Amino acid sequence: xxxxxxxxxxxxxxxxxxxxxxxxxxxxxxxxxxxxxxxxxxxxxxxxxxxxxxxxxxxxxxxxxxxxxxxxxxxxxxxxxxxxxxxxxxxxxxxxxxxxxxxxxxxxxxxxxxxxxxxxxxxxxxxxxxxxxxxxxxxxxxxxxxxxxxxxxxxxxxxxxxxxxxxxxxxxxxxxxxxxxxxxxxxxxxxxxxxxxxxxxxxxxxxxxxxxxxxxx
Amino acid sequence: xxxxxxxxxxxxxxxxxxxxxxxxxxxxxxxxxxxxxxxxxxxxxxxxxxxxxxxxxxxxxxxxxxxxxxxxxxxxxxxxxxxxxxxxxxxxxxxxxxxxxxxxxxxxxxxxxxxxxxxxxxxxxxxxxxxxxxxxxxxxxxxxxxxxxxxxxxxxxxxxxxxxxxxxxxxxxxxxxxxxxxxxxxxxxxxxxxxxxxxxxxxxxxxxxxxxxxxxx
DNA sequence: TGTACATCAGTGAACGCGCGTTCACTGATGTAC
DNA sequence: TGTACATCAGTGAACGCGCGTTCACTGATGTAC
Numbered sequence: 001x002x003x004x005x006x007x008x009x010x011x012x013x014x015x016x017x018x019x020x021x022x023x024x025x026x027x028x029x030x031x032x033x034x035x036x037x038x039x040x041x042x043x044x045x046x047x048x049x050x051x052x053x054x055x056x057x058x059x060x061x062x063x064x065x066x067x068x069x070x071x072x073x074x075x076x077x078x079x080x081x082x083x084x085x086x087x088x089x090x091x092x093x094x095x096x097x098x099x100x101x102x103x104x105x106x107x108x109x110x111x112x113x114x115x116x117x118x119x120x121x122x123x124x125x126x127x128x129x130x131x132x133x134x135x136x137x138x139x140x141x142x143x144x145x146x147x148x149x150x151x152x153x154x155x156x157x158x159x160x161x162x163x164x165x166x167x168x169x170x171x172x173x174x175x176x177x178x179x180x181x182x183x184x185x186x187x188x189x190x191x192x193x194x195x196x197x198x199x200x201x202x203x204x205x206x207x208x209x210x211x212x213x214x215x216x217x
Numbered sequence: 218x219x220x221x222x223x224x225x226x227x228x229x230x231x232x233x234x235x236x237x238x239x240x241x242x243x244x245x246x247x248x249x250x251x252x253x254x255x256x257x258x259x260x261x262x263x264x265x266x267x268x269x270x271x272x273x274x275x276x277x278x279x280x281x282x283x284x285x286x287x288x289x290x291x292x293x294x295x296x297x298x299x300x301x302x303x304x305x306x307x308x309x310x311x312x313x314x315x316x317x318x319x320x321x322x323x324x325x326x327x328x329x330x331x332x333x334x335x336x337x338x339x340x341x342x343x344x345x346x347x348x349x350x351x352x353x354x355x356x357x358x359x360x361x362x363x364x365x366x367x368x369x370x371x372x373x374x375x376x377x378x379x380x381x382x383x384x385x386x387x388x389x390x391x392x393x394x395x396x397x398x399x400x401x402x403x404x405x406x407x408x409x410x411x412x413x414x415x416x417x418x419x420x421x422x423x424x425x426x427x428x429x430x431x432x433x434x
Numbered sequence: 435t436g437t438a439c440a441t442c443a444g445t446g447a448a449c450g451c452g453c454g455t456t457c458a459c460t461g462a463t464g465t466a467c
Numbered sequence: 468t469g470t471a472c473a474t475c476a477g478t479g480a481a482c483g484c485g486c487g488t489t490c491a492c493t494g495a496t497g498t499a500c
Binding site: 451 | 469470471472473474475479480481482483485486487488490491492495497499500
Binding site: 044045046048071072119122123126127129130164166167168170171172174175178179181182183185186190193195199200202203204206207210211216217 | 261262263265288289336339340343344346347381383384385387388389391392395396398399400402403407410412416417419420421423424427428433434
């Protein structure tokens with residue numbers, strides 16, 4: 001019998017939250033997250049599993065449970081890590097003719113974002129739409145800066161009479177974000193038809209500007 | 218040994234496509250589809266299974282394989298059955314001041330459609346976005362009438378100078394559909410905040426009209 | 435610089451379970467004569 | 468109206484497999500003195 005550990009000193013070892021990680025541990029955790037992302041990209045959500053992830057990461061299922069409670073926790077973490085990447089895309093001055101250029105930048109930021117994180121964003125949105133509050137929160141956190149900014153621009157435009165007062169700022173900004181997300185998600189499909197990248201950007205940018213009551217030239 | 222069946226007369230029995238169905242068979246098939254839909258609504262996509270569906274339908278897994286090749290085939294069938302439900306929502310005359318009323322009807326049709334088929338539509342869109350061609354086709358078939366009509370209205374508006382020629386008709390119609398789908402998918406969430414159903418409809422309808430170059434009052 | 439211990443990291447092996455899938459069969463319903 | 472057969476519908480039972488999950492353990496790396 002080994003005596004390295006006394007019965008009392010054995011750590012709870014239950015994975016999940018409160019584990020302190022050294023550099024080696026952080027690396028393994030990162031590998032597991034990468035494996036989760038890859039599985040998400042390659043295979044369908046229906047056959048995503050701890051076993052699969054561990055295989056891709058080149059480790060054992062047991063190791064997975066050191067770092068995550070279950071598969072969904074790992075996916076959630078991926079979604080949360082992404083959240084910070086979209087904030088500054090709406091910063092700056094929108095009014096006085098700068099709107100169209102700002103809108104173009106926003107569209108391009110969304111497309112780039114989706115090209116990088118397509119698979120994760122899709123399941124995040126699915127889980128959120130299905131009603132999982134953790135994923136709803138992750139989605140909200142990611143999009144809130146953009147939504148807020150756009151909503152306040154609409155509000156201003158309504159106040160100044162540039163936009164019909166029947167338009168609700170929050171609904172309008174949600175609509176615009178949905179345009180940005182969908183076109184980003186589908187940009188490759190569209191380009192495979194006869195639509196150029198430029199046509200996507202220009203069209204989306206103009207829809208944004210129109211809805212904000214900004215001039216489009 | 219039983220002699221009811223000779224070795225030759227035994228049917229291939231391999232389920233799937235070419236099976237001729239009597240009324241009893243059609244009913245069972247329908248029960249399995251309903252069970253699939255319910256499982257999709259209640260549980261996550263990750264633990265949807267033949268066993269689960271058979272349980273909900275009150276039958277055995279073996280029966281399932283009489284009618285469908287696998288779970289995805291059943292889900293696909295659900296998606297295809299839905300496709301015909303949205304067509305006439307864009308019919309009629311849009312120009313000459315009737316646009317706003319037409320747009321309202323369109324928004325309401327989408328919301329009703331999504332309220333009925335939320336779960337199926339979500340996984341259809343996920344599968345399509347992930348690249349599964351069967352679901353892409355199902356999605357396309359469902360939305361094509363709407364997309365086409367909207368695109369031709371944009372085209373007309375561009376030709377008549379009511380809409381900026383930088384706007385691409387197909388991209389614009391895809392954008393509008395994404396607004397309709399997202400607001401429909403989220404209408405309950407929005408209403409749980411301070412947004413009224415009416416605000417959703419009015420805002421969406423105006424975004425549609427603006428993009429079509431129609432007057433909004 | 436060495437020794438003792440704590441902490442960090444990782445996994446082999448086992449378990450039981452539920453799933454997918456198929457076979458061989460039964461019973462119920464039609465249909466031809 | 469009965470008999471013979473074909474077709475339609477359904478399932479019990481079995482199988483093997485892979486998954487989730489945990490335990491008890493090992494080894495590697497830090498740190499106190």
